[in-house]
Amino acid sequence: MQALHIHAGPKALAHIREHGLRPEHIGVIPGAAGGPKGLILGPLDRFIFGEWLAQSSQPVDLVGASIGAWRMATACLNDSVTAFERLEHDYIHQHYEPLPGQKRVSAEQVSDAFGQSLQAFYGGRIAEVLNHPRYRLHIVTSHGRHILHRENPFTTPLGYAGAFLSNAVHRRALGGWLERVMFSGQCANLPFDTQDFRTRALGLTEGNFMPALQASCSIPFALKAVHDIPGAPGGAYWDGGITDYHLHLNWTAPAQGTERAIVLYPHFQQNVVPGWLDKALKWRHGATPFLDNTIVLAPNPEWVKTLPNGKLPDRKDFMTYDRDLAGRVKVWNTAARASQQLADEFGHWLQNPISSMVQPL
Numbered sequence: 001m002q003a004l005h006i007h008a009g010p011k012a013l014a015h016i017r018e019h020g021l022r023p024e025h026i027g028v029i030p031g032a033a034g035g036p037k038g039l040i041l042g043p044l045d046r047f048i049f050g051e052w053l054a055q056s057s058q059p060v061d062l063v064g065a066s067i068g069a070w071r072m073a074t075a076c077l078n079d080s081v082t083a084f085e086r087l088e089h090d091y092i093h094q095h096y097e098p099l100p101g102q103k104r105v106s107a108e109q110v111s112d113a114f115g116q117s118l119q120a121f122y123g124g125r126i127a128e129v130l131n132h133p134r135y136r137l138h139i140v141t142s143h144g145r146h147i148l149h150r151e152n153p154f155t156t157p158l159g160y161a162g163a164f165l166s167n168a169v170h171r172r173a174l175g176g177w178l179e180r181v182m183f184s185g186q187c188a189n190l191p192f193d194t195q196d197f198r199t200r201a202l203g204l205t206e207g208n209f210m211p212a213l214q215a216s217c218s219i220p221f222a223l224k225a226v227h228d229i230p231g232a233p234g235g236a237y238w239d240g241g242i243t244d245y246h247l248h249l250n251w252t253a254p255a256q257g258t259e260r261a262i263v264l265y266p267h268f269q270q271n272v273v274p275g276w277l278d279k280a281l282k283w284r285h286g287a288t289p290f291l292d293n294t295i296v297l298a299p300n301p302e303w304v305k306t307l308p309n310g311k312l313p314d315r316k317d318f319m320t321y322d323r324d325l326a327g328r329v330k331v332w333n334t335a336a337r338a339s340q341q342l343a344d345e346f347g348h349w350l351q352n353p354i355s356s357m358v359q360p361l
Contacts, residue, residue, distance in 0.1 A: 001306065002300055003303040003338075005300050006296070006298075006346075006357060007270050007360065007361045008358045009291045011292040012262055012295045015293075021353045024058050024259050025261055025262045026056075026262050026264045027253035027261060028262075029075075029265070030249075031064035031065070031068025031072045031247075031266075032065065032267055033240060033246070034245075036312070037314055038068065038268065040299060040313070040339035041071065041266045042088045045266065047343040047346065047347060049075045049080045050084075052350070057134070059135070059260075060260075061135075061191040062138065065139075065140035065216055065245070065247060066216055066219075066240055070087065072138075073137055073213060074087050076128065076132040078128050087121070090117060090121065092332045093325075093329060107222060107223050107224050108224055110223050111224040114223065115210070122209070122210070127206065129185070130185045131186075132185075136184065136185055136186050137204060138204075139182070139204060140180065140247070141238070142179070142243045143178065143179045143180075144159070144225070144236040144237070145175075146159075148163070149236060156221075157221075159177060167277040171278070174277065178242060179197075179198040179200060180198065181202060182199065183202050183203070183229075183232075184201060184203065187203060197243065197244075203231060205230075205231060207231065212232075215238065218237070218238050219239045220238050242277065244274070246272040246274070248273065250290040251293060265294055265297065266297045267297065272361075299339070307334070308334050313331070
């Protein structure tokens with residue numbers, strides 16, 4: 001069974017018909033939020049960054065939220081293939097036991113453990129990420145405003161309830177509660193237009209890399225917010241996926257001829273959902289002109305049914321397997337190994353990028 005589906009916006013499809021797809025055509029690679037679902041992208045990441053893009057020399061903007069930020073930061077490390085293998089291993093084997101006297105793992109406990117994991121992963125190597133000769137990293141965070149400016153056990157749930165209701169009326173109304181704050185390395189300009197949503201653009205430095213990355217992965221109520229990131233406005237910062245779940249952004253990476261013309265998006269589904277609060281709002285899941293230059297690499301939904309439990313790994317597995325770490329590790333490892341087929345099929349298609357095999361977004 002074919003594992004990989006390739007979807008393209010109209011301009012990207014026209015590009016493939018005229019020029020095919022070569023590594024020098026890529027200007028942006030987004031990394032979506034989505035937790036364990038991102039595990040199936042490991043083989044694609046290793047192929048794209050470890051083999052394919054290495055055949056070109058143009059700058060590429062890497063934009064990530066949550067696990068996507070972790071993936072994109074990992075791409076900037078020396079020997080990224082080994083680093084991606086470690087990311088996969090560390091993510092699959094994460095496990096949290098309730099402290100004595102507690103029935104559940106607390107958000108504080110998860111945040112502390114995750115911060116230690118990031119320190120072990122990137123400690124002493126932040127300069128590699130920030131000074132990569134080709135890749136400019138952009139980390140997405142969600143900064144609380146007004147009642148969400150500080151995390152509080154009483155006001156934060158009320159704030160997110162207000163954010164949900166406002167977002168249901170209009171996505172831009174979410175900006176009254178949360179703003180998109182981008183941390184960008186190498187003083188790089190953002191590769192997308194920011195008129196769609198309230199946005200701040202700040203520098204990513206050695207001093208704020210760790211808290212910015214942890215904030216981008218800090219799911220509300222599952223982890224604690226990160227407060228007062230150095231070089232940024234004060235207040236609480238949460239998961240970048242809240243404002244930009246799948247990075248449905250108005251990509252504007254400059255192109256010279258065909259160079260840097262394409263946004264290449266390894267994703268775990270075809271739909272590019274704007275914000276985390278839009279997951280249930282199906283009318284916001286369709287493609288827009290923002291994605292005209294985008295190619296999405298996504299698993300075939302029928303192939304997904306062949307994975308353990310008939311689905312992608314997801315956060316519900318933590319509850320399903322509870323303290324059965326070995327059971328969850330086995331299931332997630334099986335899915336990660338099976339996803340090698342995605343990378344193999346993409347590599348094969350690149351040898352003869354037939355446009356008839358590409359589906360519209």
